[in-house]
Amino acid sequence: MMRKHTRPIGWVAAVLVITGFCLLGHWQLQRMHEKQALLDQQVPAHAQALSLAAALSVPPTLRWVEDRGQYLPGTVLLDNQTREGRAGFKLYQPFLSEGGARVLVDLGWQPMPPDRVLPPLQPPHGHARIAGLLAPPPASGIALGPALATTVQPGIWLANRMPPDEVARALGLPAGSLPTRVLRLDPSLPGGYARDLDLLPNTLPPSRHLGYAVQWFGLALTVLVVALVLELRSRRRVSPDSRR
Secondary structure: HHHHHHHHHHHHHHHHHHHHHHHHHHHHHHHHHHHHHHHOOOOHHHHEEOOOOHHOOOOOOEEEEEEEEOOOOEEEEEEEEOOEEEEEEEEEEEEOOOOOOOEEEEEEEOOOOOOOOOOOOOOOOOEEEEEEEEEOOOOOOOOOOOOOOEEOOOOOOOOOOOHHHHHHHHOOOOOOOOOOOEEEEEOOOOOEEEEEOOOOOOOOOOOHHHHHHHHHHHHHHHHHHHHOOOOHHHHHHHHHHHOO
């Protein structure tokens, strides 16, 4: 009698596990396609440069931006960003163009000290010329806890992710004024910190996502095969009640 009740429970558990593995595999495939689509976009030539306002008004593809304006107060440090195998953070400063458009400018990468005590930072301020790639922000990992936290240095926030509205609120900017894209500052410009125009910084390439997807789907298939084998064995087994 116990087996009659446990078999349906076992199948329900197997179906739930298989569904979970398939969903994870599907998510990895989505990430693969998203990143491959980004890599398929060619980095625009400098001759195709747009103003910041013009670049933000067109569909969100890679755009080369050249503009003038001023850096606004407030610096966001995106934590858990690696470079050449070292852990560190990326610095972002809000910028207001002469055309009235705002964006977070990626100033580059700094190593995080082992004691996680932030070094003194001197973010840019005042009028400046910017040039760089308008692109998606780097991956920020799993969303745990608050997005931003204050530091001992006034006007500097440490972030584990950068939701535009939360960043705008922390920096005292109007709601909805920051786009989801950031400006990857041209490495040839003076100032700033270590930086490049890598399209997939601090994240997995499409091939790795495909590999993980295959693993998840393989696990789902394994669970299905095990469940079918156990079902066949249970049917072949002759219970004492069936012999009467």
